[in-house]
Amino acid sequence: MARSNQLELVQLTKRYGETVAVDDVTHAFPAGAYVCLLGPSGCGKSTTLRMIAGHEEVTEGSILLDGFDISDLPPARRGTAMMFQNYALFPHLNVRDNVAFSLRMKGVDKPTRHKRANELLELVDMGRFADRLPAQLSGGQQQRVALARALVTDPKVLLLDEPLSALDPFLRIRMRAELKKLQRELGIPFVHVTHGQDEALALADEVVVMNNAVIEQAGPAREVFNAPRTEFVARFMGGHNVIATPQGKVAFRADGVRLAGPDAGLPATVTAVEYQGASVALTAATESGEELLALLPEEDFFAAPKSPGEAVRLSWDEGRANRLQA
Numbered sequence: 001m002a003r004s005n006q007l008e009l010v011q012l013t014k015r016y017g018e019t020v021a022v023d024d025v026t027h028a029f030p031a032g033a034y035v036c037l038l039g040p041s042g043c044g045k046s047t048t049l050r051m052i053a054g055h056e057e058v059t060e061g062s063i064l065l066d067g068f069d070i071s072d073l074p075p076a077r078r079g080t081a082m083m084f085q086n087y088a089l090f091p092h093l094n095v096r097d098n099v100a101f102s103l104r105m106k107g108v109d110k111p112t113r114h115k116r117a118n119e120l121l122e123l124v125d126m127g128r129f130a131d132r133l134p135a136q137l138s139g140g141q142q143q144r145v146a147l148a149r150a151l152v153t154d155p156k157v158l159l160l161d162e163p164l165s166a167l168d169p170f171l172r173i174r175m176r177a178e179l180k181k182l183q184r185e186l187g188i189p190f191v192h193v194t195h196g197q198d199e200a201l202a203l204a205d206e207v208v209v210m211n212n213a214v215i216e217q218a219g220p221a222r223e224v225f226n227a228p229r230t231e232f233v234a235r236f237m238g239g240h241n242v243i244a245t246p247q248g249k250v251a252f253r254a255d256g257v258r259l260a261g262p263d264a265g266l267p268a269t270v271t272a273v274e275y276q277g278a279s280v281a282l283t284a285a286t287e288s289g290e291e292l293l294a295l296l297p298e299e300d301f302f303a304a305p306k307s308p309g310e311a312v313r314l315s316w317d318e319g320r321a322n323r324l325q326a
């Protein structure tokens with residue numbers, strides 16, 4: 001039977017004393033997908049990842065990989081590999097020996113492990129740095145070494161805990177493109193923890209939004225962004241307005257809001273104007289006190305600029321508003 005590298009969480013719970021860090025989570029990650037686990041600080045995403053990796057014991061429930069329960073296996077026997085936020089490279093070992101380290105622990109002979117380490121270093125475009133020490137590398141280069149080191153064991157699943165957070169913004173964007181490319185080439189699932197919405201949207205085939213120890217919504221990136229199920233997801237993903245209507249709360253995209261003529265739209269008073277380059281973010285308070293955000297194309301805004309305190313009318317396509325379940 002072909003391996004699908006299918007990872008599943010079944011009624012997974014983690015308690016630390018009174019704190020429930022992960023609460024009865026059941027989820028099947030799509031095979032071969034780039035998955036981002038996204039959520040605010042403390043929502044349980046790192047605990048979930050650490051339980052998958054085996055660095056944290058499961059309180060209840062199980063973790064299945066290709067149908068086998070790996071919950072009780074030691075980390076090295078699970079078929080998972082983890083890349084950490086701070087890369088955790090050994091400072092006294094050169095790049096090749098860092099990458100070969102876990103093969104050495106498994107008793108693989110030196111020529112074989114060096115050959116494999118060199119292959120992985122080529123894969124991440126670091127072959128020419130094999131003899132350097134980690135301190136002689138830039139942050140982005142150290143990250144590539146950490147990736148090669150995680151992949152040297154041929155994992156079925158790669159787990160990444162905030163892998164880009166130590167990089168400056170330019171490098172972060174470049175490295176995320178490289179991660180995506182690598183995942184496509186390898187074809188194994190990557191499960192990447194982040195608290196960056198942009199990062200998740202840019203990378204993920206599937207976005208899993210966690211809140212308060214549970215999965216609030218999971219699905220393709222465009223679906224989660226365009227059709228948030230709850231107010232939390234709409235607000236957390238950003239770029240949406242949430243308003244109360246007689247039929248319940250609805251969310252609609254801020255880039256779909258326009259300034260309307262005198263007889264149309266909802267009256268509001270501008271509270272802030274922020275130039276963002278391609279668009280202008282205009283915030284306005286309605287008569288009932290709700291704050292609405294309009295992301296206006298730059299040219300439209302500057303054709304008739306508005307300032308805080310001015311009265312405006314805001315309209316949007318109600319057909320594209322999304323009814324929220326909670």
Ligand SMILES: Nc1ncnc2c1ncn2[C@@H]1O[C@H](COP(=O)(O)OP(=O)(O)OP(=O)(O)O)[C@@H](O)[C@H]1O
Pocket residue numbers: 016019020021039040041042043044045046047048195
């Ligand atoms: N070792 C621990 N002992 C006790 N409580 C813990 C421990 N690790 C995590 N927690 C608690 O479990 C909850 C989830 O933590 P977790 O680290 O999974 O969150 P997170 O979503 O990854 O947050 P962040 O983005 O800040 O890393 C938090 O309330 C946290 O305080």
